Amino acid sequence: MSNPSRRKLITSGLAATAGFGGLAAAARLAARNGLIPPDSGGLYGPGETLTYGAQRLLTAHSHAREFPKSLISKPPFANETAPPTDEFKRLRAGGFRDWKLTVDGMVAHPATFSVSDLKSFPRSSQITSLGCEEGWSYIAEWTGTPLSHILSATGILPGARYLVYFSIEKDWWDSLDMADALHPQTLLAYGMNDADLPVPLGGPLRMRVPRQLGYKSVKYLTRITATDSLKRFGKGLGSSSPEGGYSWYAGI
Ligand SMILES: Nc1nc2c(c(=O)[nH]1)N[C@H]1C(S)=C(S)[C@@H](COP(=O)(O)O)O[C@H]1N2
Numbered sequence: 001m002s003n004p005s006r007r008k009l010i011t012s013g014l015a016a017t018a019g020f021g022g023l024a025a026a027a028r029l030a031a032r033n034g035l036i037p038p039d040s041g042g043l044y045g046p047g048e049t050l051t052y053g054a055q056r057l058l059t060a061h062s063h064a065r066e067f068p069k070s071l072i073s074k075p076p077f078a079n080e081t082a083p084p085t086d087e088f089k090r091l092r093a094g095g096f097r098d099w100k101l102t103v104d105g106m107v108a109h110p111a112t113f114s115v116s117d118l119k120s121f122p123r124s125s126q127i128t129s130l131g132c133e134e135g136w137s138y139i140a141e142w143t144g145t146p147l148s149h150i151l152s153a154t155g156i157l158p159g160a161r162y163l164v165y166f167s168i169e170k171d172w173w174d175s176l177d178m179a180d181a182l183h184p185q186t187l188l189a190y191g192m193n194d195a196d197l198p199v200p201l202g203g204p205l206r207m208r209v210p211r212q213l214g215y216k217s218v219k220y221l222t223r224i225t226a227t228d229s230l231k232r233f234g235k236g237l238g239s240s241s242p243e244g245g246y247s248w249y250a251g252i
C-alpha cells in the first residue's frame with residue numbers, strides 16, 4: 001500500500017463506514033485490504049478490525065515517540081520477573097554464553113544466533129516508553145539489533161506475513177505483522193541504559209516493540225518463526241494475550 005491517495009480513500013472509507021454502516025461493514029472493507037487481525041472473531045472482533053485497519057492505513061510509517069536522556073526513569077520498575085526454570089538458571093550461571101535465538105519458518109536461511117552474534121551486527125538505540133496495559137509505564141534507553149537486519153540476513157521470504165516469537169517462558173509468545181517487524185524501532189534488545197539488559201527486565205534478550213503496549217515486548221526471547229498464517233499457533237489468535245482477553249494488536 002504505497003499510494004497515498006488510495007490509502008486516504010480507504011481510510012476515510014473505513015471511518016465513514018464505521019460511523020454510517022456499522023462496524024461489520026468497516027470490517028468487510030478492512031478485509032478487502034488484507035487488514036484483518038487474527039483475533040477478529042467474537043464479540044470484540046469488528047472493533048479489533050477497525051482499530052488495526054485504521055491504524056495500519058494511517059500510521060504504518062509513523063514512529064513511537066523518543067525522549068531525551070534526562071527523562072529516563074529511575075528504578076525500581078513495576079513488573080520485574082525472572083523465569084524460575086532450571087534451564088534458565090543454568091544459562092544464567094554460564095553468563096548466557098549458550099543462550100540461543102533460533103530464526104526459522106519462512107526464511108531462506110534458518111539460523112541460530114548467540115547474544116554475542118547479535119552484538120556483532122549493526123546496533124540501534126532508542127529512548128522510548130514501555131507501557132503496560134495495567135496502567136504504569138517507564139522510559140528507558142534500549143539497545144539491540146534491528147529485527148529487520150535479522151530478517152534480511154536470514155532471507156525472509158516474500159510470502160511471510162507475520163513473525164511469531166517465543167520466550168523461554170512457555171506461555172509467553174506473540175506475533176507482529178511485517179509493518180511492525182520491519183519497522184526501524186523494532187529491536188532485538190540486549191542492552192538497556194548503557195548496560196546489558198537486566199534479567200528482571202528480560203535479559204539477556206527481549207523483543208522491543210515501542211509502537212505497541214508492553215506485552216508485545218516479550219522477554220527471554222528464544223525463537224522467531226516467519227509464517228503466512230497464525231492459525232496453527234496456540235488458539236490461532238496470534239498471541240497468548242488475546243487468549244487472556246487482550247488485543248493482538250496493541251498499537252499506541
Ligand atoms: N517472558 C515474558 N515476557 C513479558 C512478560 C512476562 O511476564 N514474561 N510480561 C509482559 C508485560 S504484560 C509487560 S507490560 C512487559 C513488562 O516489561 P518490563 O518488565 O520491562 O516492565 O513485558 C512483557 N513481556
Ligand SMILES: [Mo]
Binds near residue numbers: 132
Ligand atoms: Mo503488561
